[in-house]
Amino acid sequence: SSEVLEAIENVIQDVLKSLAQKKAPVLTLANRSDWRNIEFKDSVGLQMTPHYTTKQIRSDCPRSAPKFALMLKMLSMIYKMVQSNTYATKRDIYYSDTLLFGSQSVVDNIISDISCMLKIPRRSLHILSTTKGFVAGNLSYTEEDGTKVNCTCGATVLTVPSNVQGIKNLISHAEFMLIVEKDATFQRLLDDDFCNKLSPCIMITGRGVPDLNTRLLVRKLWDTFQIPIFTLMDADPHGVEIMCIYKYGSVSMSFEAHHLTVPSIKWLGLLPSDLQRLNIRKDVLIPFTKQDQKKLASIQKRPYIACQPTWKKELEIMAASRLKAEIQVLTSLSSDYLSRVYLPNKLQFGGWL
Amino acid sequence: MVALLLLLVLVPAVVDVAVLSLQLQAVVLERLFLGLRPPESGEQRRGSLLVALVAEGDTGRARCTVTVAAAGELSCGVGAEALRGAPRGVLELPGVPRAPAPCCGRILHQARLRLTFQLSPRPSTLSSDCAELRRFLHKTSAVYPEVEFHFCVSVNGAVASHTYGPAEPGGAPRCSRIHPALGTPIRLRVPPPAAAVGLGGELSVLPAAALCPCHRPAPNLPTRLAAVALFLYDPVGLPAAPPLPRLFQDPSWLTDWERFGFTAAPRTPPEGEEELVTPDATYVVRQGAGAPVGDRHPQTLLLFLFLRHDDPFQAYDAGARRLLLAHLDQTLLSSRPALTRGLRTLVHPALEELRRRHESQERLARSLPVVLDAVTAVVTGSTSARFRRTCLRTMQVEDTAALAAAARRSLAEVTQRCLLPCASCETPGAPGDPRRGEGRAREGGTRHPPFRVRLGGSLRAEGTADGGGGGGGGGGRGHASPEQRGAGVVAGGGRPG
Numbered sequence: 060s061s062e063v064l065e066a067i068e069n070v071i072q073d074v075l076k077s078l079a080q081k082k083a084p085v086l087t088l089a090n091r092s093d094w095r096n097i098e099f100k101d102s103v104g105l106q107m108t109p110h111y112t113t114k115q116i117r118s119d120c121p122r123s124a125p126k127f128a129l130m131l132k133m134l135s136m137i138y139k140m141v142q143s144n145t146y147a148t149k150r151d152i153y154y155s156d157t158l159l160f161g162s163q164s165v166v167d168n169i170i171s172d173i174s175c176m177l178k179i180p181r182r183s184l185h186i187l188s189t190t191k192g193f194v195a196g197n198l199s200y201t202e203e204d205g206t207k208v209n210c211t212c213g214a215t216v217l218t219v220p221s222n223v224q225g226i227k228n229l230i231s232h233a234e235f236m237l238i239v240e241k242d243a244t245f246q247r248l249l250d251d252d253f254c255n256k257l258s259p260c261i262m263i264t265g266r267g268v269p270d271l272n273t274r275l276l277v278r279k280l281w282d283t284f285q286i287p288i289f290t291l292m293d294a295d296p297h298g299v300e301i302m303c304i305y306k307y308g309s310v311s312m313s314f315e316a317h318h319l320t321v322p323s324i325k326w327l328g329l330l331p332s333d334l335q336r337l338n339i340r341k342d343v344l345i346p347f348t349k350q351d352q353k354k355l356a357s358i359q360k361r362p363y364i365a366c367q368p369t370w371k372k373e374l375e376i377m378a379a380s381r382l383k384a385e386i387q388v389l390t391s392l393s394s395d396y397l398s399r400v401y402l403p404n405k406l407q408f409g410g411w412l
Numbered sequence: 413m414v415a416l417l418l419l420l421v422l423v424p425a426v427v428d429v430a431v432l433s434l435q436l437q438a439v440v441l442e443r444l445f446l447g448l449r450p451p452e453s454g455e456q457r458r459g460s461l462l463v464a465l466v467a468e469g470d471t472g473r474a475r476c477t478v479t480v481a482a483a484g485e486l487s488c489g490v491g492a493e494a495l496r497g498a499p500r501g502v503l504e505l506p507g508v509p510r511a512p513a514p515c516c517g518r519i520l521h522q523a524r525l526r527l528t529f530q531l532s533p534r535p536s537t538l539s540s541d542c543a544e545l546r547r548f549l550h551k552t553s554a555v556y557p558e559v560e561f562h563f564c565v566s567v568n569g570a571v572a573s574h575t576y577g578p579a580e581p582g583g584a585p586r587c588s589r590i591h592p593a594l595g596t597p598i599r600l601r602v603p604p605p606a607a608a609v610g611l612g613g614e615l616s617v618l619p620a621a622a623l624c625p626c627h628r629p630a631p632n633l634p635t636r637l638a639a640v641a642l643f644l645y646d647p648v649g650l651p652a653a654p655p656l657p658r659l660f661q662d663p664s665w666l667t668d669w670e671r672f673g674f675t676a677a678p679r680t681p682p683e684g685e686e687e688l689v690t691p692d693a694t695y696v697v698r699q700g701a702g703a704p705v706g707d708r709h710p711q712t713l714l715l716f717l718f719l720r721h722d723d724p725f726q727a728y729d730a731g732a733r734r735l736l737l738a739h740l741d742q743t744l745l746s747s748r749p750a751l752t753r754g755l756r757t758l759v760h761p762a763l764e765e766l767r768r769r770h771e772s773q774e775r776l777a778r779s780l781p782v783v784l785d786a787v788t789a790v791v792t793g794s795t796s797a798r799f800r801r802t803c804l805r806t807m808q809v810e811d812t813a814a815l816a817a818a819a820r821r822s823l824a825e826v827t828q829r830c831l832l833p834c835a836s837c838e839t840p841g842a843p844g845d846p847r848r849g850e851g852r853a854r855e856g857g858t859r860h861p862p863f864r865v866r867l868g869g870s871l872r873a874e875g876t877a878d879g880g881g882g883g884g885g886g887g888g889r890g891h892a893s894p895e896q897r898g899a900g901v902v903a904g905g906g907r908p909g
Contacts, residue, residue, distance in 0.1 A: 068799045071790045074783075075806045075815075078822040083830060084783075118783060118823070119830035121631060121772035128779035131786035138790050159782070 060141045063184060066177040067138045074131070083119035086130055090114055091175050092311045099362035104307030104320035126169070129160065133169050140185040148187045148221075175314045181271065182224050192219035192273030193245060196236075196254045196261035198280075201228040210261070216249065219263070223275040229283050234258040235406070236280060238324070240292040240301055242266040244386050244397070251398035257406060268301055271312070274319045277305060281321045289327035289411055291402070294334060295345075295383035296354040299374070302326060307363045325411040328401065329386050331376040343391050344382040351383060369412040440480050440527060441552070442730050445648050459484030460560040462519040463549060467538060467567045476538075477530050479516070481523035513564050513571045538567070547690050548651060550576055554689050555649035555718075590622040590714065593761065597720065598754035600747040606739035611732065613723025615743065617751065620716040621758040623765070627709065632776060632830045636699060637766055638710030640666065640676065641691035644740075647721045647728050652692065652740055659744040660693035665752050666715075672763045673700040713762055715755070780823055788816045 070086070077084040089111045090096050096111035118127045133152070140147060147155075153166040160166050174181045181188075194217050198210040203225030210217050220226055237260055239245045245264035254260055261280065265273040281288060290305060292298030306324040308316045334344065347355075355378055358364060364371050377383070389396045405411065441463075448457070462481040469475050520526065542565050553561040553576035560577035600615040627633050642660060644652040659665055663676035676695040697713075721728045721736065736743075744751065791803050792812045804810065807818045 064794075064796070067790060068794065068796065071787055072799070072802060072806065074787055075803050075819065078819055078826065079806045079808070081822065081826055083826045084823075118779075119632060119776075119827040121776045124776045124779040124827075128782035128786070131783050135786040135789040139793060142793065142795070 060144070060183075060185075063141045063177070063179055064138060066179060067134050070131075070134060070177075083117055084127070085118065086116040086127060086176065087113050088116060088172050089175055089314065091171070091314055094310060097310055097313050099307070099366075102322060103316050104322050104363065105310060105313045106308070106316040107314045129165065129169055130173060132159070133166075133173055137173070137184045137186065144185075146185045146187050148189055150189060152186065171311065178314070180224075180315060180318065182222065182275075187221045188270060188272065190219045190221050190272040191270055192263060192265045192276070193217065193242070194219050194261065194263050194276065195245075195249060196231075197233040197259040198229070198231045198261045200226045200230070202226055211254075216246075219273050219276050221272055223272050223279055226279070229280070231261060231280075231284055231286075232259050233261045233284065233286055235286055236261045236263065236277070236284075236288045237327070237402075238262075238277065238288060238290045238302075238305055239264040240267070240290070240298050241386070244291065248398055248402075251395060253398045253402065256398065257403055265301070265305075269304060271319070274305065278319055278321055281323070288321055288324045289406070290324055291328055291386065292326075293383070293385045294329040294331050294377065295385070296351050296358060296377070298329075299358055299377075300354065303358070303361070303363065326370065326373075327405055327411045329384060329389070330412065331373045331380070333401075334380075334382075334384055334388075335376070337389075337392065339384065339388055340391060341382070343388050344380075344384050347381040347383060352381070367412075373412065441548075442650065442733065444480075444482060444525075445552075445650055446729055446733065448648070457485060457556055458558045460519045460522065460562065461549075462516055462523065462562045462564070463545070464513065464516045464562075464564040465542065465545075465566070466513075467565075469568075475530065477528065479520070480525075480527045481516075481520050482525040483519050483522040484524075513566050513573065515571070515573050515575075516562065516564050519560070519562055546574060550574070551643070551651040551689050552649065554643070555645055590624045590626050591628075592620040592622040592714075592716070593758055595619040595621070595754055595758040598747070598750050600719075600743050600750070603739055603742045603746055606735060606743065609735060611735040611739060612726060613721055615736070616720045616722075617747075617754070618718045618720055619755055619758055620718070621755075621762055622714050623711050623762055624714050625711065627711065629831050630829075631769070632773060632828050634708040634773060634828075635711050635766070635769065636708035637674065637697045637713060637763070639679070639697055640695040640713045640715060642693040642715045642717065643689070644692045644717045644719070646719050646733055646736060648733075649718075650733070652719065652737060656693060657741045657744045659741075659748055659751070663695040665748055666695075667752075667756050667759045667763070669697070670700075672767065674698065674763075675700070711766075713759070715758070776827060780820075780827065784816065784820050784823065787819060788812065791815060 074084040089107065090113060091107065091111075093112065096108050097105050098108045099105055116123045116127045116130065118124055136147075136152065136155075149166055149170060150163065152170075153160050153163045170181060170184070170186055174184060177184075194210050196210055199208060200220075201207050202220055203222050208217060208220070208226075235258065237248075239248065239262060242264055245262060245266075248254075248262060254262060263273065263277060263280075269277075277288065280286075290302045292302050302324070306320065306322060308320040312319060333339075355374065359371070359374050359378070364374065386397065389401055393400075444461075460481075460483040462479065462483075464479040464481075466477045466479075467475070468477075546563050549561050549563050553559065558578050560575065562573065562575045562577075564571065564573040566572075595618070597616045597618050600617060602611060602615050623637075627635050640663070644657075646652055661678060663669070663678060666676075669676045674697050676697045679694045679696045719736065719740075721732065723732075726732060791800060794800055800812070804812070804815055807815050807822075809815045809818050
């Protein structure tokens with residue numbers, strides 16, 4: 060936390076130095092969402108290039124002055140929280156002055172910009188985000204406040220901890236981890252007692268696009284247990300993109316790639332080639348929309364696809380058929396096909412990419 | 413400028429006294445400008461014009477010698493026959509005129525056209541006549557920014573001169589420009605009496621508007637609209653003669669001032685503004701009740717109305733000019749709805765620009781206290797003595813209260829002083845963008861040469877024309893001295909001798 064305080068003090072000192080020199084204070088931010096500042100390394104995923112372009116947030120320009128002011132306001136709030144060792148969620152911060160901040164997305168962006176500017180992870184800024192991900196399976200740990208957590212499959216589902224960095228004493232006998240795209244599929248597998256039927260495993264779902272805490276947890280479990288991680292996504296461009304976020308990271312958070320990505324993640328299903336192989340009826344498949352086509356075309360151009368010929372081939376099958384399918388399509392074969400046949404076969408016979 | 417010696421010998425005629433300035437306006441200067449050949453596309457008229465007046469003698473028996481000389485391109489294409497025949501009340505003097513004063517020598521030496529004549533003005537009106545002539549020349553010089561106008565008066569040896577000349581390149585301060593936005597030509601209704609006496613063809617007005625001075629490079633400088641100044645020019649760029657057209661007497665014809673939170677009232681130019689181009693009408697503009705004025709820098713909305721006359725059967729000559737001016741009042745009045753509609757498309761964007769500027773400044777003003785509070789909160793809340801000491805030392809203060817005050821002062825100062833590059837004045841698609849003007853210039857008719865307007869020695873506006881003569885206008889850029897005073901006044905720049 061002294062690192063955080065010092066970083067903020069340096070920013071304030073620079074502001075005062077500019078004022079003393081009769082110059083307008085300026086904050087310099089990396090263009091963290093610009094693809095030109097992103098490079099791909101297959102050992103890390105998407106990360107910021109060393110020589111990234113920046114933009115200036117000026118205090119004397121009417122267009123950028125509000126953002127400059129909000130950033131300094133946020134820095135002063137973080138400074139106070141770190142000093143007093145208190146935490147706040149992004150939502151708490153927004154509601155502390157809704158008129159000033161305007162919207163939640165403004166708060167979220169400023170926090171990410173500050174994290175990138177100071178090169179300090181958001182969690183170290185004492186800002187938490189409400190986690191939406193769930194975890195279940197052969198895993199137990201102790202949270203920072205001493206609470207013991209046991210994720211063994213049962214009736215209850217546990218939320219991914221909001222302070223992943225603080226958890227310790229992680230214990231698991233899982234032989235693999237399964238990341239599930241959707242909550243509905245996650246619940247279905249829980250209901251089918253999947254965690255106990257096959258080898259012991261850990262299941263995680265981000266319930267769509269994963270938040271930071273879910274990604275952090277996946278990374279932490281990989282760092283701790285080094286067990287294979289598989290993904291179970293819908294056979295559509297959106298599912299592929301979500302999988303790529305877990306595996307390679309996102310453009311906007313590329314500055315923290317080293318803590319958020321697990322490049323060794325494998326694509327277990329639902330593969331486009333599975334649809335052909337399992338003879339899924341065409342009438343249960345869904346035609347592409349324009350957005351699907353656009354998204355798929357964008358994914359196919361990304362640098363990490365080029366180094367994965369098997370993934371590239373699957374995407375070409377998807378592009379050629381212009382049809383997509385949710386995991387639930389397997390129920391057209393039988394109601395418990397997913398947990399009883401599909402997943403066990405895939406895991407036993409190495410049906411992953 | 414190549415100077416060829418060409419002396420014109422005019423048939424002398426001796427008649428009774430006439431009003432000096434009207435004589436010169438009606439005959440010599442009009443003949444000179446009306447006789448100029450139409451400019452080629454892209455051409456700017458350059459040259460020098462000298463009008464020198466030497467009055468000698470005592471009260472009741474004053475004798476006045478007037479020298480008019482034109483040098484450079486200004487005199488090109490003006491045939492000797494254009495100026496032949498002395499005006500009524502004027503005695504043409506033969507021979508090469510000598511320089512009435514040392515300041516006149518340069519132009520005289522280079523002049524191709526020289527005309528000297530003698531008349532006997534009324535001593536009681538000599539001063540006002542000279543002032544009227546000076547104003548006429550000054551206003552004409554505004555639309556001939558590349559021409560040097562030198563006016564010299566010597567009364568019993570006491571010399572006073574004014575020069576309205578092109579600005580020296582590189583001498584103008586930052587954004588010494590105005591940015592005229594061109595409107596589309598507005599067709600005027602020729603009243604039947606005018607048509608009956610021979611004013612044929614189509615009559616229209618090409619409007620141009622600009623805020624002066626331009627404060628775009630200083631986006632945080634608080635400004636206010638203080639006045640609107642109207643200038644009316646005939647198709648060759650000569651001022652339209654007084655009296656003030658009735659249409660101009662009530663500012664409500666221009667726009668719905670209340671919509672923008674303004675009130676406007678006509679204003680007569682006060683005494684002492686001799687160095688300024690006198691508008692044909694001036695309106696004082698005030699913000700609505702409750703709006704802060706404070707230290708806001710005043711700006712004037714300049715509206716140029718360039719009359720255009722297109723008649724395939726008759727060129728615009730002295731006779732057409734007289735007809736036009738004689739019926740100008742009625743013509744403008746009967747065309748009020750069209751003029752109002754046409755001018756609002758110019759005036760409203762300018763007023764909107766002002767409103768957006770004020771809103772931006774309010775946004776900035778709301779941000780500054782947030783910045784200061786955040787900085788002060790960190791410094792006062794810090795437990796690091798080293799950090800607090802460094803902050804206090806940086807701002808050269810003793811305690812955090814003084815630091816807050818010093819930071820507030822400094823932040824207010826640097827934000828207000830914010831300056832953008834001059835190129836920021838030319839935003840694509842904005843008024844004044846040459847591409848806009850180019851688009852408009854292509855709307856029917858042939859392209860005409862660029863027009864330039866000068867409102868003082870270091871003030872000019874330029875653009876591409878889509879109208880006749882030197883007064884037509886197109887979209888383009890302008891130049892203005894930042895010393896221009898906004899309220900009801902257009903920039904001065906004459907160099908008093």
